[in-house]
Amino acid sequence: DSEGSSEYTSGSEESSEDELAPRRKLMKPVFVPKSQRITIDETTNPDVAAELAEKARLEAIEERKKESHQMLKEYVARQANVEEVPDVDNLAEVDDTDGIDEEAEFEQWKLRELKRIKRDREELEAREAEKAEIERRRELTEEERVKEDMEYLAKKAKEEAASKASVPIEKYHHKGAFFM
Numbered sequence: 001d002s003e004g005s006s007e008y009t010s011g012s013e014e015s016s017e018d019e020l021a022p023r024r025k026l027m028k029p030v031f032v033p034k035s036q037r038i039t040i041d042e043t044t045n046p047d048v049a050a051e052l053a054e055k056a057r058l059e060a061i062e063e064r065k066k067e068s069h070q071m072l073k074e075y076v077a078r079q080a081n082v083e084e085v086p087d088v089d090n091l092a093e094v095d096d097t098d099g100i101d102e103e104a105e106f107e108q109w110k111l112r113e114l115k116r117i118k119r120d121r122e123e124l125e126a127r128e129a130e131k132a133e134i135e136r137r138r139e140l141t142e143e144e145r146v147k148e149d150m151e152y153l154a155k156k157a158k159e160e161a162a163s164k165a166s167v168p169i170e171k172y173h174h175k176g177a178f179f180m
Contacts, residue, residue, distance in 0.1 A: 038052065
């Protein structure tokens with residue numbers, strides 16, 4: 001009896017030790033052909049290592065070329081499919097009023113062109129004015145710049161005070177955290 005009980009306890013000790021030890025996930029063995037195996041001698045030889053690196057680089061470039069050719073083929077196929085199917089919904093929306101009233105169309109075009117020219121001129125003038133202002137500020141001394149900045153800040157503060165005074169303040173009006 002004592003031998004059986006001692007065997008029993010030793011067996012439970014072994015199983016409890018196995019349960020406490022974390023199980024490692026074992027990797028599956030993968031067969032590598034002899035031509036693709038890299039041995040220790042090959043990696044220590046710098047010529048062979050450089051050759052292997054060059055070979056791997058060329059294979060990667062070739063693979064990228066194949067992928068880009070495949071992507072191009074797919075893109076062209078998609079574009080061909082898109083162009084083959086006419087969009088029936090947009091056919092009704094096509095503007096076919098060209099040439100009906102050429103005088104009015106010309107006047108509209110002239111108006112758009114004049115607005116574009118005016119807009120471009122205003123943008124150019126604004127850029128030139130900004131450059132002139134920057135140059136003027138660079139020519140000022142430090143004291144003059146500080147004085148000018150203080151005047152500008154005072155003017156802004158007055159404008160803010162005037163805008164805040166015109167808005168009625170609601171004493172208990174706030175959104176609350178839920179609605180923020």
